[in-house]
Amino acid sequence: MMAIKRYLNKNSSIAPLAFFRICFGLLLFISICRFWSRGWIESLYIDPKFHFTFYGFDFIQPLGNYSYILFLICALSALMVALGMYFRISSSLLFLSFTYIELMDKTYYLNHYYFISLISFLLIFTPANRAYSIDSLRNKSIQTTQIPRWYIDAFKLMLGILYFYAGLAKVNSDWLLNAMPLKIWLPAKNDLPIIGPLFNFEITAYIFSWLGCVYDLSIPFLLLNKRTRPFAYIAVVVFHLLTGLLFPIGMFPAIMTVAALVFFSENFHHKILDFIFKKLPQFKPEFNSLYIPKNRRITLWMFACFFIIQLAFPFRYLAYPGELFWTEEGYRFSWRVMLMEKAGYAQFKVKDSSGHITVIDNREFLTPQQEKMMATQADMILQFAHYLKQQFEQKGNSQVEIYVDSYVSLNGRLGKTFVKPDFDLTKVDESFQHKNWIQPFNEDIKGF
Amino acid sequence: MKSAFVRLTLILFGISLLISCEKDKKTTSNEGDGKDRAVLLTRYADSLVNPAYLDFKTEFDNMKNSANAFIADPDIIKLQNLQESWENAYLNWQGTELFDFGPAEVNTLRNFFNIYPADVTGILNNISNTSANLEVPASYPQQGFPALDYLLNGVGSTDTAIVQFYKDPVDGAKRQAYLIRIIDRMDLLFTSVQNEWLGAFRDDFISKTGLDISSSTSKMVNGLVLHYERYIRSGKIGIPSGILNGGIAAPEKSESYYRKGLSKSLLLKAHNAYYDFFTGTSFNGKQAGTSLQTYLDALGAKDNASGKLLSNIIIEQMDLIKQKIVALNPDIAAQISNDPSSTNDLYNAMQTLVRLLKVDMTSAMSITITYTDNDGD
Numbered sequence: 001m002m003a004i005k006r007y008l009n010k011n012s013s014i015a016p017l018a019f020f021r022i023c024f025g026l027l028l029f030i031s032i033c034r035f036w037s038r039g040w041i042e043s044l045y046i047d048p049k050f051h052f053t054f055y056g057f058d059f060i061q062p063l064g065n066y067s068y069i070l071f072l073i074c075a076l077s078a079l080m081v082a083l084g085m086y087f088r089i090s091s092s093l094l095f096l097s098f099t100y101i102e103l104m105d106k107t108y109y110l111n112h113y114y115f116i117s118l119i120s121f122l123l124i125f126t127p128a129n130r131a132y133s134i135d136s137l138r139n140k141s142i143q144t145t146q147i148p149r150w151y152i153d154a155f156k157l158m159l160g161i162l163y164f165y166a167g168l169a170k171v172n173s174d175w176l177l178n179a180m181p182l183k184i185w186l187p188a189k190n191d192l193p194i195i196g197p198l199f200n201f202e203i204t205a206y207i208f209s210w211l212g213c214v215y216d217l218s219i220p221f222l223l224l225n226k227r228t229r230p231f232a233y234i235a236v237v238v239f240h241l242l243t244g245l246l247f248p249i250g251m252f253p254a255i256m257t258v259a260a261l262v263f264f265s266e267n268f269h270h271k272i273l274d275f276i277f278k279k280l281p282q283f284k285p286e287f288n289s290l291y292i293p294k295n296r297r298i299t300l301w302m303f304a305c306f307f308i309i310q311l312a313f314p315f316r317y318l319a320y321p322g323e324l325f326w327t328e329e330g331y332r333f334s335w336r337v338m339l340m341e342k343a344g345y346a347q348f349k350v351k352d353s354s355g356h357i358t359v360i361d362n363r364e365f366l367t368p369q370q371e372k373m374m375a376t377q378a379d380m381i382l383q384f385a386h387y388l389k390q391q392f393e394q395k396g397n398s399q400v401e402i403y404v405d406s407y408v409s410l411n412g413r414l415g416k417t418f419v420k421p422d423f424d425l426t427k428v429d430e431s432f433q434h435k436n437w438i439q440p441f442n443e444d445i446k447g448f
Numbered sequence: 449m450k451s452a453f454v455r456l457t458l459i460l461f462g463i464s465l466l467i468s469c470e471k472d473k474k475t476t477s478n479e480g481d482g483k484d485r486a487v488l489l490t491r492y493a494d495s496l497v498n499p500a501y502l503d504f505k506t507e508f509d510n511m512k513n514s515a516n517a518f519i520a521d522p523d524i525i526k527l528q529n530l531q532e533s534w535e536n537a538y539l540n541w542q543g544t545e546l547f548d549f550g551p552a553e554v555n556t557l558r559n560f561f562n563i564y565p566a567d568v569t570g571i572l573n574n575i576s577n578t579s580a581n582l583e584v585p586a587s588y589p590q591q592g593f594p595a596l597d598y599l600l601n602g603v604g605s606t607d608t609a610i611v612q613f614y615k616d617p618v619d620g621a622k623r624q625a626y627l628i629r630i631i632d633r634m635d636l637l638f639t640s641v642q643n644e645w646l647g648a649f650r651d652d653f654i655s656k657t658g659l660d661i662s663s664s665t666s667k668m669v670n671g672l673v674l675h676y677e678r679y680i681r682s683g684k685i686g687i688p689s690g691i692l693n694g695g696i697a698a699p700e701k702s703e704s705y706y707r708k709g710l711s712k713s714l715l716l717k718a719h720n721a722y723y724d725f726f727t728g729t730s731f732n733g734k735q736a737g738t739s740l741q742t743y744l745d746a747l748g749a750k751d752n753a754s755g756k757l758l759s760n761i762i763i764e765q766m767d768l769i770k771q772k773i774v775a776l777n778p779d780i781a782a783q784i785s786n787d788p789s790s791t792n793d794l795y796n797a798m799q800t801l802v803r804l805l806k807v808d809m810t811s812a813m814s815i816t817i818t819y820t821d822n823d824g825d
Binding site for chain 1: 483484485486657658659660691692693694695747748749751752753758761799802803804806807808810811812813814815816
């Protein structure tokens with residue numbers, strides 16, 4: 001107890017937090033611009049007829065052409081966060097708009113989007129705008145040099161959870177003993193200059209699998225330790241450069257590489273900030289002052305609850321029977337990154353009350369990417385089946401039954417039937433209950 | 449605590465090295481062999497696509513010459529010559545339709561060559577309207593081989609009646625003109641696709657060795673999978689048999705509906721060409737070589753449970769399908785009308801193959817069946 005109290009009373013310079021805020025806001029701003037410039041707002045959120053919403057968040061839907069406004073709000077709030085302008089409002093808007101975007105269609109679910117949502121949520125409750133910001137320039141009374149240390153440690157902890165849990169998820173027989181899915185993914189890159197030929201060797205996939213696992217599990221600790229930190233950071237850079245080169249993961253490597261700087265010392269951050277603000281000395285706090293949060297207790301309890309949930313939530317898969325990689329029940333929001341090469345095929349049959357069967361051409365309703373993601377994920381299969389039911393009922397067919405002929409291959413195994421073919425998908429609603437209409441996997445992937 | 453952790457990871461890493469060395473011994477010494485996609489693409493361009501296109505062009509030109517001879521002075525002998533050369537060209541087309549990647553895909557060659565059933569009303573309208581637009585999607589079934597099928601085999605119940613159709617004092621000239629118009633149009637479209645392959649496209653095709661969505665291998669495999677699923681399984685069997693439409697048979701939707709007894713040969717030709725493509729059998733000389741099959745084998749794609757190579761599973765399924773095709777009535781429309789159980793059975797076998805190609809093969813090759821570019825994790 002005493003130790004906790006003593007820890008909570010420790011202070012730190014605001015510099016790492018302010019720097020983190022600036023980088024995070026800028027990178028997000030660039031991310032949104034990149035997303036926009038590639039035409040993805042239109043092709044991912046406006047063009048599709050149907051969207052896979054999240055269970056419990058069905059009211060969160062793309063807004064048609066107004067989706068552009070949503071992205072505009074998100075981009076501008078990210079920029080304002082970077083500038084530290086109207087921070088409480090801009091960080092709240094950033095969290096809300098980004099999370100809204102993320103929840104519009106789970107086809108595009110990415111762990112790093114979830115990470116951004118969480119970070120922007122945490123930022124709202126921090127004094128990150130009290131130095132090196134427009135807010136602190138306009139209202140000098142909020143200027144701060146020292147803040148409670150736990151504000152900064154919260155971000156380290158969040159990063160640590162991401163890495164460690166991602167590493168834990170790699171401790172499984174497919175990843176470590178079969179080098180799957182890297183054994184499939186690496187030869188696809190064998191035409192890269194210099195390193196390409198290495199990927200023709202199976203041993204490369206094993207080495208990468210093991211190094212990746214060890215990296216994820218150990219990097220938070222190596223970054224925390226002052227002596228190992230420089231080497232750890234080199235590893236961070238190399239790791240993310242390599243993954244960025246090998247896989248289509250967009251801005252994620254850049255965001256992680258920059259975010260990991262938060263582990264560095266106050267001095268380090270002072271030097272960077274001094275350099276950046278050399279020509280703009282007015283942004284530097286004028287005198288030393290310590291920030292003490294007004295509702296310290298509430299904030300602390302909220303942070304504590306947040307992290308307890310973060311630590312526990314990825315383990316919810318334990319509540320479900322069956323193989324996690326197969327059913328994906330409890331798979332999302334758990335830092336399970338790049339663990340599976342999964343491909344599927346799902347052909348729906350709609351049987352109306354007269355017994356007439358229509359075979360559905362998925363392309364009529366879904367984009368290729370939606371179809372691809374749907375074919376391997378049971379909740380999306382169910383959601384699409386219910387959408388089809390609705391479509392048929394609107395055309396005057398009552399009492400339709402819907403069956404799916406599905407086939408899924410996981411990590412190089414020969415494909416097999418995924419959903420019980422004689423199960424009428426209109427008979428069941430989405431819930432957090434186990435989906436007993438998924439065909440058992442009948443194989444064991446050992447580990448986390 | 450930390451030193452224990454480091455020690456543990458070192459031990460795990462050591463084990464991994466041992467395991468992988470163990471596995472390494474079993475495989476051949478040169479693992480790079482067979483995984484070089486530049487070699488794969490070169491072979492497909494030079495030993496399969498280009499020779500097949502060249503051969504098709506010869507057959508097509510024969511048909512074109514017969515057509516010109518026919519309209520110069522229509523009679524039964526010249527009609528029968530034309531019907532025969534149309535049949536040969538149509539059969540030959542089955543061996544080129546599957547190259548639906550590169551120029552053929554960009555120019556949607558297939559849409560203008562083989563969308564059936566033929567739109568008879570549209571064809572008759574186009575005959576009277578000489579400026580009818582043949583570029584729009586609605587015009588697909590009014591041209592190409594299916595339209596020729598109707599024009600050469602379906603406009604009269606006997607060959608004499610068909611010749612009369614073209615000798616009609618009022619409409620004969622327009623009918624002849626439309627026949628030539630669509631053949632010339634096919635010639636133009638095909639020649640431009642072929643010229644691209646003979647020109648700069650070939651090198652471009654070989655140079656795009658990646659596996660991203662703009663790469664040659666990815667486009668080729670996506671095109672091939674779509675070809676079997678939509679144009680062999682659905683087009684030739686699924687739709688006419690009614691399997692894709694609540695079991696309501698529609699034999700009139702089968703390929704070469706007017707030329708009775710040809711549809712099975714067309715299907716068999718298309719299936720065999722697919723087989724040859726998968727196994728990399730060269731067009732000239734029928735020599736096996738670098739192919740999707742050898743590429744899959746080099747990747748070590750296999751069924752872990754039985755240890756059987758994925759390529760063998762695919763080939764066995766293709767063999768099974770071939771047997772079922774051979775057992776069909778020469779006329780698929782007749783087969784569907786008389787005994788739909790054989791076509792249903794064939795459809796199911798094809799469905800199994802589609803899954804193997806679309807899911808197992810693409811997954812093993814790390815090709816995503818997707819046409820959008822987006823981040824993943």
